[in-house]
Amino acid sequence: MAETALELVLPPERATRLFRHPSLAVHPQSAGFTASFYVSADGVLEREGLAVVVERRRRGAVQRLVRAMPAEGSIWLPGEPMPVPAETLLAEPRPDLDAIAAHAGLETGEEPTALAALEGRLYRAEAGGVRVTLLAGTLHGIAAERPIARLTLAGGSEPVFALASALAADVALALPATSLAEEARALARGEPPRPLREGAPHLADDLTTADAFRAVVSHLTLAMVAQAPAAHAGESPVGVHQMRVALRRLRSALSQFKELAGSEGEAASAGLKALAACLGPARDWDVFLGGRLAEVAAAFPGEGRIAALREAATAEREAAYEALRAALDAPGFRLLCLSLAALARAPLEAPEPARDFAARTLTRRLRRVLRHGEDLSGLPAPELHKLRLDAKRLRYAGEMFAPLFAGRKARRFLRALAAVQEELGHLNDMAVATSLLSRLELPDPGRAFAIGAVEGWIAAKTDGAREAAFAAWEKFLGRELFWEG
Numbered sequence: 414m415a416e417t418a419l420e421l422v423l424p425p426e427r428a429t430r431l432f433r434h435p436s437l438a439v440h441p442q443s444a445g446f447t448a449s450f451y452v453s454a455d456g457v458l459e460r461e462g463l464a465v466v467v468e469r470r471r472r473g474a475v476q477r478l479v480r481a482m483p484a485e486g487s488i489w490l491p492g493e494p495m496p497v498p499a500e501t502l503l504a505e506p507r508p509d510l511d512a513i514a515a516h517a518g519l520e521t522g523e524e525p526t527a528l529a530a531l532e533g534r535l536y537r538a539e540a541g542g543v544r545v546t547l548l549a550g551t552l553h554g555i556a557a558e559r560p561i562a563r564l565t566l567a568g569g570s571e572p573v574f575a576l577a578s579a580l581a582a583d584v585a586l587a588l589p590a591t592s593l594a595e596e597a598r599a600l601a602r603g604e605p606p607r608p609l610r611e612g613a614p615h616l617a618d619d620l621t622t623a624d625a626f627r628a629v630v631s632h633l634t635l636a637m638v639a640q641a642p643a644a645h646a647g648e649s650p651v652g653v654h655q656m657r658v659a660l661r662r663l664r665s666a667l668s669q670f671k672e673l674a675g676s677e678g679e680a681a682s683a684g685l686k687a688l689a690a691c692l693g694p695a696r697d698w699d700v701f702l703g704g705r706l707a708e709v710a711a712a713f714p715g716e717g718r719i720a721a722l723r724e725a726a727t728a729e730r731e732a733a734y735e736a737l738r739a740a741l742d743a744p745g746f747r748l749l750c751l752s753l754a755a756l757a758r759a760p761l762e763a764p765e766p767a768r769d770f771a772a773r774t775l776t777r778r779l780r781r782v783l784r785h786g787e788d789l790s791g792l793p794a795p796e797l798h799k800l801r802l803d804a805k806r807l808r809y810a811g812e813m814f815a816p817l818f819a820g821r822k823a824r825r826f827l828r829a830l831a832a833v834q835e836e837l838g839h840l841n842d843m844a845v846a847t848s849l850l851s852r853l854e855l856p857d858p859g860r861a862f863a864i865g866a867v868e869g870w871i872a873a874k875t876d877g878a879r880e881a882a883f884a885a886w887e888k889f890l891g892r893e894l895f896w897e898g
Contacts, residue, residue: 417570417758419492419577421586425560428549432538436579437545441538446548450528450597464528464594481594482607486617486816488627489609491588491634491754494565529554529597531561543568543576554600563593574755581747588750590639608639611655613662613812616767620817625767626670627757629813633663634753644692645741647734650699657692660685663753665809669774673763677756684749691740697845698730705846709870718859719866725853771814772896778807779894787890789883794844797882801837808834815895822895829889836882843871843878 423431432441451465452458458465462482468475480496483489533550546565551558564586566573580586591599591606599606614632616625637659643652667674667682674681706723713719740746763770785792785800792800808830815823850864 415570416567417573418494418565418567419573419754420494420589421492421564421566421577422589423562423564423584423586425549425562427584428547428562431547431564431580431584432536434580434583436576437538437540439538439540439545441536441545441547443534443536446531446533446535446550448531450531450594450601452526452528452598454526459598464598466594479592479594481592481598483609485615488624488631489635490627490631490757491638491750495592495594528601531593531597533561541572541576543572545576552597552600554597554603556603557600559596559600561593561596563589570755570758574751577751578748581751582744585742586747587641588635588638588754590635590641608635610635611639612636613809616814616816618768618817620767621763622670622765622767622770623673623761623763625770626666626673626761626763629666629670630663630753630757633659633666634750634757637663638750641741641746644695645738647695647738650696650703653692653695653699653737657689657696660689660692661805662809662813664689665806666813668806669810669813673761674756677752677759681749681752681756684745684752688740688746688749691737694733695730695737697849698726698733700842701846701849702726702730704842705867705871705874709867712870713866718855718863721855721859722853722863722867725855726849729849729852767814768817768896771810771817775807775810775814775894775896778803778810782807789886794840797837798841798844801834801841804830804834804837811895818895822893826892826895829885829892832885833882833889836878836885839878840875840882843875846871 431437432439447469449467451467452463462480462484464479464481466477466479468477477497530553531550532553533548536545536547536549538545544567546567547562548565549562550560552561566576577586590608592609595606595609610632614629616628620628637656640652640656640659643649644656646652664682664685667678667685671678702723706726710716710719710723782800782803785796785803789797789800808827811823811827811830815827847868850867853864855863
């Protein structure tokens with residue numbers, strides 16, 4: 414049986430109590446742990462997403478070249494510990510950058526630059542055939558420090574994920590959104606850590622269908638996890654929006670690869686759908702407050718009745734975010750993330766080139782878009798809504814598979830498709846805004862004026878949005894299919 418290693422992060426304040434959990438209930442061995450993180454002064458290692466870790470051990474210092482950020486087109490599984498390309502025993506606790514650069518195929522003759530130091534304890538135990546390692550301590554930069562706690566479970570896939578799920582039912586475990594080496598770099602630079610993955614996947618052009626599935630699920634799971642803290646905070650609309658996009662792309666991917674994903678994929682998709690039901694209201698209120706209502710408020714400066722409407726909408730937004738926070742804090746979200754991490758590691762047999770699979774998938778999704786006809790002018794609003802959803806699904810598939818084909822044709826096609834989706838999205842935003850207005854409770858007599866002002870503004874914008882959508886559709890119909898020929 415192939416061994417699985419799963420790294421998780423947990424609240425540092427819970428670290429020392431972890432081994433009291435009923436699923437562990439063991440007394441771990443522990444020892445002090447000290448490590449320093451380095452890059453080259455000329456920035457070569459940093460730009461390549463590499464770092465050097467020097468650990469102090471009883472037998473001497475051990476130098477490890479680690480990958481802090483994924484290489485483009487590579488697969489970084491959710492919860493995968495930092496890959497270690499090389500490890501050497503040093504006579505002195507100082508990295509040998511010449512040897513490191515030679516191993517990495519890079520040229521750097523600069524002195525190493527220390528980023529941060531980690532001091533803490535390393536706990537080791539075994540439970541149910543799973544090796545459990547907990548690293549808990551403090552990451553020290555030049556001007557800041559941060560407590561960290563990272564748990565690694567290693568063993569057979571089934572017992573590893575069974576133990577992780579048992580722990581996640583009670584403990585706020587999470588898949589790491591960034592590597593420990595990247596945390597060290599960010600702390601030293603005074604920057605937020607870069608997420609392991611964001612945006613759409615970038616597939617290598619020589620992948621099999623099985624590897625493409627694994628790469629897509631891994632990438633989008635990590636992209637979703639990376640946005641969860643910002644969505645939870647709710648300080649700006651960006652976190653919810655980006656998390657929702659990653660989630661939708663992931664649901665779309667599971668639908669495209671449904672034969673490979675099997676029943677586990679169906680279960681994960683159902684969990685994602687439930688989470689989307691919490692993200693949706695938060696996003697709708699963000700768009701309403703920052704869109705149509707903001708426009709009306711600017712047109713009626715100082716109007717108290719509009720201000721009261723905004724206050725009521727803001728209260729609804731806060732309620733939507735509270736519901737979202739409850740969902741993100743619940744065990745269900747943690748278990749969903751673990752199920753996606755397990756799905757990315759599932760043994761699959763699909764040797765067909767990913768390009769062939771992609772071409773079939775894109776053709777099928779395009780047919781669903783084109784079934785709405787060439788002339789959209791007579792379509793009622795519900796049909797335009799269906800077209801928007803079909804266009805979005807085609808766009809997600811196109812963005813996912815575009816790296817497998819010629820770049821220029823793909824970029825033109827996707828730009829034209831995005832324009833259709835965006836213009837139809839404006840129509841949908843207006844419909845959603847009208848629905849949201851009906852939920853707001855305001856005292857009379859100001860209610861009628863405020864709601865009437867916003868509804869009138871929406872109506873005035875609708876005709877222009879329809880015309881823009883029809884024009885974008887005509888341009889899209891003339892684009893070449895980048896996956897043919």
